[in-house]
Amino acid sequence: MPDLKEVYFQTLRIRKIEEAIAERYSEQKMRCPTHLSIGQELVPVAISQYLTTRDKAYSSHRAHAHYLAKGGDLSKLIAELHGKSGGCTAGRGGSMHLSDLDCGFIASTAIVGNSIPLATGNALHQQLSQSDGITISYFGDGATEEGAFYESLNFATVRSLPILYACENNQYSVYSPLSVRQPASRSIAKLAAEIGVKSFSVDGNDPQRVLEASQAAIEFIRKERKPALVEYFTYRHREHCGPNFDDELNYREAHEVEEWLANDPLKNLQKLLSSDSDFSHFQARVSEQITQEIEAAFNFASSSPFGDPIDNERYIYAK
Amino acid sequence: MPNNSTSFATQLQKAQHHAMQNDPGMICMGLGIDDPKAIFGTTSGLQTAFGQSRVFDMPTAENAMTGIGVGAAIAGTRVLMTHQRVDFFLLAMDQLVNNAAKWHYMFNGQMSVPLTIRLIVGRGWGQGPTHQQSLQSWFSHIPGLKVVVPGLTDNAGQLLYDAIMDNNPTIFLEHRWLHNQIASEDECQPLTEQPRHTRILREGEDYTIISNSYMLSEALQAQKYMQQFGIQCEVIEIASPTNIDWHVLYQSVKKSRRCIVTDMGHTFCSLASEIANRIYSECFQSLLCPVTTLGLPHYPEPTSYGLTPDYYPNINSFIQTISGNCGVDIARITTTQHHDIPGEWFKGPF
Structure with a gap:
């Protein structure tokens, strides 16, 4: 089991980064659609405990936590949100198209479900090139309604590919609840199991359970060279896209929101660590460290220039 | 027919063999790629020569399989996919347009997509509304895609070889009626030379x-x-x-x-x-x-x-x-040939 303090640190770091983005979003300098990961940070932090840079990750529109947990550069993320040349795609992709090849975060894409085949193709490449790495494909519950999800799992099973399908089930596709999208009896984990993918289902906000399930799935993939899926039940605290809370719209029951806010992964980690006599000191220290790191990243973004539109025709084709 | 005659389909087959030889990491996939008809003869012998891990049949899942091709290509595998009709490939437009075409640009030149997609255009013999569309204009509309539309046996193989070896997503649109087109081997352009488009x-x-x-x-x-x-x-x-x-x-x-x-x-x-x-x-x-x-x-x-x-x-x-x-009056040609076949050799059904 990884050091829980490290898991706490990583989770807190992503939370504070996302909150800093939310706080400054109204300044209108980050001019692109932004889907915050607040409430869902634990899943990628836990998964990333068991990965190296030889393992590659793909994600979807809500990608900040996946990028950061894998080791994606913070300054390049913040500069990207600002559309600056120092951003991870120099302002071409924005929040929904992140990449940091140095750490093995290949890319996130904006169209629901369409990075699942790409990740599966990456796993095919790993198999063909006899790499010992595995691939992580992050997506949400909405993506499991896309044909690409079924088609990819089917092929990964037929071909026995080393890939983890990490489904963060936050139960809403924008404002549409699962109840209007999938039958009440549906379990995404069971669906995947029926396709032939080794599957796990877990409370995505419970640190120990999330670590255990992620470890079990990844060890299975590494050992058997076969696909696995983990369905992590979790919850986004804020609106689908943007910096605000939107509970005044009443699309989620008040008691449901309260229950999930009480089951916040960060709070759960704090509870687990509260008996540690050193924890409050640790908390204060890393919190300050993260604040400074965020400040530096925003300063980098601010000082980074916009690219020159004269280069807009570069890279239409590869050489 | 001269002794050294060759066909359009044979030239395509040669180009694929040559490409597979020259890039040991390259893969070929497509529905029916290794079946007895070998995609109008264009993939004959490929699986025998290069094995099942590099040349393989696939699920009937055009969209994800195209995305899987794109993902493998991004990771560094050269990929050739073949679809026996353009029309079925339309299920994969998301992967083609949103991912393959934009990838190199969107990620600021950091990655490329060495992927070629052979699409076969049907025509005649009752192919009807959804088995004969020729969509070169659609594909050409999307920045980042390369589109190749061969018409003659003498450079068909060269064009395909060049498309495969190119590091960009390329749509290779083959007309079904051309597969039996004959030329002399001597007229054919060397596969590995740059084609003139x-x-x-x-x-x-x-x-x-x-x-x-x-x-x-x-x-x-x-x-x-x-x-x-x-x-x-x-x-x-x-x-x-x-x-x-x-x-x-x-x-x-x-x-x-x-x-x-x-x-x-x-x-x-x-x-x-x-x-x-x-x-x-x-x-x-x-x-x-x-x-x-x-x-x-x-x-x-x-x-x-x-x-x-x-x-x-x-x-x-x-x-x-x-x-x-x-401003001249020239008589039309009258023909007894059926309008829905390329020649008497074509007997349907597909």
């Missing part, structure tokens, strides 16, 4: 015909026929709509002052109309008559033999246009 195939002073794919065969017949009446047509092949040497086209039209552009698809919002538009812009003063676009009418192809005799332009469409615009 814009070629003047016949020189002429009186009329410019810009064409590709199967329509090029009709155009070449028309050129030969018109020659008997003293009308010299210049026939230009544009084998890649995304890589046209525009100067060659303009120079030809400025000389001939008359122009036909063909299209295998509907002419509305087409490659042909785009070329015509550019010719109007660049050669306006030279033109003696309007540029003619010869392609499909703006309705789907009906299935019935009885409904389709005039659906596709043919040699007589050229004769009518050229004689009209040159």
Whole structure:
């Protein structure tokens, strides 16, 4: 089991980064659609405990936590949100198209479900090139309604590919609840199991359970060279896209929101660590460290220039 | 038939073998790639030569399988996919347009997509509304894609080899009626040499015909026929709509002052109309008559033999246009051949 303090640190770091983005979003300098990961940070932090840079990750529109947990550069993320040349795609992709090849975060894409085949193709490449790495494909519950999800799992099973399908089930596709999208009896984990993918289902906000399930799935993939899926039940605290809370719209029951806010992964980690006599000191220290790191990243973004539109025709084709 | 004759399909098969040999990491996938018919003979022997891990049949899942090809290509595997009909591939437009085409650009040149997708265009024998679409104009509309539309056996293999070895997503649109086209092996361009995508195939002073794919065969017949009446047509092949040497086209039209552009698809919002538009812009003063676009009418192809005799332009469409615009009266060609087959060798069903 990884050091829980490290898991706490990583989770807190992503939370504070996302909150800093939310706080400054109204300044209108980050001019692109932004889907915050607040409430869902634990899943990628836990998964990333068991990965190296030889393992590659793909994600979807809500990608900040996946990028950061894998080791994606913070300054390049913040500069990207600002559309600056120092951003991870120099302002071409924005929040929904992140990449940091140095750490093995290949890319996130904006169209629901369409990075699942790409990740599966990456796993095919790993198999063909006899790499010992595995691939992580992050997506949400909405993506499991896309044909690409079924088609990819089917092929990964037929071909026995080393890939983890990490489904963060936050139960809403924008404002549409699962109840209007999938039958009440549906379990995404069971669906995947029926396709032939080794599957796990877990409370995505419970640190120990999330670590255990992620470890079990990844060890299975590494050992058997076969696909696995983990369905992590979790919850986004804020609106689908943007910096605000939107509970005044009443699309989620008040008691449901309260229950999930009480089951916040960060709070759960704090509870687990509260008996540690050193924890409050640790908390204060890393919190300050993260604040400074965020400040530096925003300063980098601010000082980074916009690219020159004269280069807009570069890279239409590869050489 | 000469001793050293070869076919369009054989040239495509050779190009794939050569590419697989030259890039040991390359893979080929497609529904039926290793079946007894070997995709009209174009993939014969590939699996035997290179094994099941590199040459494989796949689930009937055009969208994800295209995405899997894109993902493998991004990771560094050279990928060739084959679909036996364009129309089924439309399920994969998300992967093609949103991922493959934009990847290199969107991620600021950090990654590339060495992926080629062979798509086969059907026609005739009741292929009907959803088995014969020729969508070169659609694909050419998307920045980041390369589109190749071969029309002749002599460079078909070279064009495919070049497409495969290119590090960009490339759509290779093959017309079904060309697979049996014969040429002499001596005429075929060396596979590994850079192809010329814009070629003047016949020189002429009186009329410019810009064409590709199967329509090029009709155009070449028309050129030969018109020659008997003293009308010299210049026939230009544009084998890649995304890589046209525009100067060659303009120079030809400025000389001939008359122009036909063909299209295998509907002419509305087409490659042909785009070329015509550019010719109007660049050669306006030279033109003696309007540029003619010869392609499909703006309705789907009906299935019935009885409904389709005039659906596709043919040699007589050229004769009518050229004689009209040159002010001469030239007889149409009468033929007893069925309009829905490329030749007597074709017996259906598919």
